[in-house]
Amino acid sequence: MESIIFGVLTVSDTCYQDPAKDKSGPRLRALINESFANAQVTESIVPDEKDLIQQELREWIDLGELRVILTTGGTGFAPRDVTPEATKPLLDKECPQLALVIALESLKKTRFAALSRGLAGIAGNTLILNFPGSEKAVTECFETVKDLLPHALNLIGDEISLVRKTHAEVQGSAPQRHICPHKTGKGNDYDRNSPFPMLPVQEVLSMIFDTVKRTSNLDTSLWQLNSPVNIPPFRASIKDGYAMKSTGFSGSKRVLGCIAAGDAPNSSPLAEDECFKINTGAPLPLEADCVVQVEDTELLQRDKHGQESLVNIKVEPQAGLDVRPVGFDLSIKDRIFPAPDPSPVVVKSLLASVGKRLAIPKPRVAIVSTGSELLSPRDQPVPGKIFDSNTTMLAELLLYFGFDCMHTSVLSDSFKQTKESLTDLFEVVDFVICSGGVSMGDKDFVKPVLEDLQFKLHCGRVNMKPGKPLTFASRNDKYFFGLPGNPVSAFVTFHLFALPAIRWAAGWDRPKCSLPVVNVKLLNDFSLDGRPEFVRASVISKSGELYASVTGDQISSRLQSIVGADVLINLPARTSDRYEAKAGEVFPASVLRYDFISKYE
Ligand SMILES: Nc1nc2c(c(=O)[nH]1)N[C@H]1C(S)=C(S)[C@@H](COP(=O)(O)OP(=O)(O)OC[C@H]3O[C@@H](n4cnc5c(N)ncnc54)[C@H](O)[C@@H]3O)O[C@H]1N2
Ligand code: MOO
Ligand SMILES: [Mg+2]
Numbered sequence: 363m364e365s366i367i368f369g370v371l372t373v374s375d376t377c378y379q380d381p382a383k384d385k386s387g388p389r390l391r392a393l394i395n396e397s398f399a400n401a402q403v404t405e406s407i408v409p410d411e412k413d414l415i416q417q418e419l420r421e422w423i424d425l426g427e428l429r430v431i432l433t434t435g436g437t438g439f440a441p442r443d444v445t446p447e448a449t450k451p452l453l454d455k456e457c458p459q460l461a462l463v464i465a466l467e468s469l470k471k472t473r474f475a476a477l478s479r480g481l482a483g484i485a486g487n488t489l490i491l492n493f494p495g496s497e498k499a500v501t502e503c504f505e506t507v508k509d510l511l512p513h514a515l516n517l518i519g520d521e522i523s524l525v526r527k528t529h530a531e532v533q534g535s536a537p538q539r540h541i542c543p544h545k546t547g548k549g550n551d552y553d554r555n556s557p558f559p560m561l562p563v564q565e566v567l568s569m570i571f572d573t574v575k576r577t578s579n580l581d582t583s584l585w586q587l588n589s590p591v592n593i594p595p596f597r598a599s600i601k602d603g604y605a606m607k608s609t610g611f612s613g614s615k616r617v618l619g620c621i622a623a624g625d626a627p628n629s630s631p632l633a634e635d636e637c638f639k640i641n642t643g644a645p646l647p648l649e650a651d652c653v654v655q656v657e658d659t660e661l662l663q664r665d666k667h668g669q670e671s672l673v674n675i676k677v678e679p680q681a682g683l684d685v686r687p688v689g690f691d692l693s694i695k696d697r698i699f700p701a702p703d704p705s706p707v708v709v710k711s712l713l714a715s716v717g718k719r720l721a722i723p724k725p726r727v728a729i730v731s732t733g734s735e736l737l738s739p740r741d742q743p744v745p746g747k748i749f750d751s752n753t754t755m756l757a758e759l760l761l762y763f764g765f766d767c768m769h770t771s772v773l774s775d776s777f778k779q780t781k782e783s784l785t786d787l788f789e790v791v792d793f794v795i796c797s798g799g800v801s802m803g804d805k806d807f808v809k810p811v812l813e814d815l816q817f818k819l820h821c822g823r824v825n826m827k828p829g830k831p832l833t834f835a836s837r838n839d840k841y842f843f844g845l846p847g848n849p850v851s852a853f854v855t856f857h858l859f860a861l862p863a864i865r866w867a868a869g870w871d872r873p874k875c876s877l878p879v880v881n882v883k884l885l886n887d888f889s890l891d892g893r894p895e896f897v898r899a900s901v902i903s904k905s906g907e908l909y910a911s912v913t914g915d916q917i918s919s920r921l922q923s924i925v926g927a928d929v930l931i932n933l934p935a936r937t938s939d940r941y942e943a944k945a946g947e948v949f950p951a952s953v954l955r956y957d958f959i960s961k962y963e
Pocket of ligand 1: 399731732733735736748749750751752753797798799800801802803806828829830831845846847848849851918919
């Protein structure tokens with residue numbers, strides 16, 4: 363991919379003396395790198411001296427390599443603010459409308475934007491923009507112009523085919539969305555950047571919840587259902603012991619017989635010095651009103667058949683002692699479910715307890731892995747091929763979280779095969795969770811196939827590491843997750859996006875769909891990335907506090923990083939003044955597993 367070279371020139375007396383004080387220059391560099399995958403950035407700092415500013419700009423323009431120069435600082439009304447004056451003589455053409463767009467956007471944020479005199483213009487092949495000096499201002503100005511830059515640069519560079527294409531798009535004769543050939547079959551070979559904006563994680567998640575239908579396979583009337591039976595349906599003994607009348611006293615009692623769980627309620631007459639031996643869960647004899655546990659009795663005598671015939675009751679029998687009254691756990695006509703809870707464990711077992719059965723259809727999910735390099739773990743190694751870990755991993759994750767995997771398949775990197783397979787699969791499933799084939803390669807066919815199948819591509823990139831090319835698409839009530847092929851990217855994006863979507867479809871409450879989040883204290887220093895990062899870590903508990911240690915190299919191909927991983931630490935993206943997460947700092951972490959603490963100390 364051809365790179366775009368940017369120059370960032372900080373104009374400031376203070377920063378010139380102490381470059382550590384420069385916040386705006388590093389901020390611009392970070393913004394450029396986040397927005398343009400193919401960017402290179404050259405940086406310099408000059409004092410507020412017209413000659414020195416001009417000299418630096420001229421050198422950069424004459425190099426002929428820099429496509430954009432962003433200056434920051436020196437645009438105000440102070441006597442030493444001379445950046446526009448230094449810039450103006452170098453310009454071949456002024457671009458007042460571009461300066462106007464920046465001014466209009468900035469004025470929406472603060473009226474003080476009226477006090478900036480920044481210019482925009484073209485010098486040779488280079489676009490120059492003067493931004494104000496503050497970190498906030500450069501961020502706002504950059505966000506305002508970044509979408510215009512690629513087309514502006516095509517025009518300046520006289521890249522005719524690209525210019526025509528953009529014009530066609532703007533005028534409506536081509537699809538609005540800029541589409542790369544290797545990803546959609548449209549567009550042309552000069553389209554080198556992904557057309558998909560890198561959306562924030564939370565935005566993607568909200569979009570998923572807004573798109574996926576919460577079919578709640580469960581009829582809401584279920585939550586209103588009253589119990590058709592009492593639990594227990596008879597007065598049941600809570601203990602193994604002896605059932606008797608509480609009006610009698612302690613002391614020796616004749617044992618009339620044994621009542622086991624499952625026996626019909628006994629209606630024989632019962633005197634105060636008589637009792638029945640009884641088991642836990644068995645129905646109390648009609649004339650008894652309490653049970654004395656076996657530990658509070660002693661055996662005095664057996665009959666000739668070896669059956670107990672006389673026992674000593676050592677405690678005073680109390681009415682109701684160790685008896686569960688009829689309907690104590692659930693009374694007839696009471697609601698079976700005090701609150702909605704779609705867990706199949708909950709629904710099915712409670713219904714079973716009142717003599718009802720319900721098949722709960724779960725979302726129908728298929729796992730598909732794409733990649734011509736993939737071998738089944740059952741195969742022998744073949745040069746150039748690798749073993750497929752994602753199919754196994756994703757199917758196991760579904761099972762781990764209580765969902766069924768209806769189907770797995772492995773596809774080669776072929777448009778035709780992918781299209782045919784997805785067409786067939788969506789006849790029978792609601793969700794396809796696919797791995798691989800969503801990035802920028804000319805064999806990454808997943809996005810073009812989805813478009814061909816008339817799916818709406820809601821998201822093609824997310825601002826996260828790992829998992830950037832995550833793709834989410836839908837057509838009617840069918841949903842597609844294109845997880846990136848790198849195994850760890852697939853692992854992380856399954857947990858953060860696919861799992862919440864499936865839970866949501868299954869009727870879970872929204873706050874419960876995502877992994878629970880706890881705070882953990884870092885045990886390692888960790889360099890922050892330009893994207894927010896989800897770092898695998900194992901957690902130990904020391905004196906009640908949670909400490910996280912990162913599980914080795916976090917490259918997205920290294921599946922070993924999930925070994926012992928209890929959580930994904932949610933680290934923020936790097937900023938100009940924060941490059942590192944330090945040991946001892948506390949961060950939120952998404953809990954991957956139920957048994958999530960590896961060690962207690
Ligand atoms: N020019 C660019 N290239 C890439 C970018 C980018 O932004 N620009 N993004 C990179 C990122 S980030 C990721 S993540 C990957 C995602 O790639 P794809 O989803 O297209 O997946 P593939 O290219 O098919 O495979 C990537 C990698 O993973 C291995 N793989 C794939 N499937 C499996 C599997 N089932 N089991 C084990 N390993 C698998 C595959 O062999 C590749 O090594 O793209 C980057 N590229
Ligand atoms: O997003 Mo990729 O998952 O950084 O390797
Ligand atoms: Mg790829």
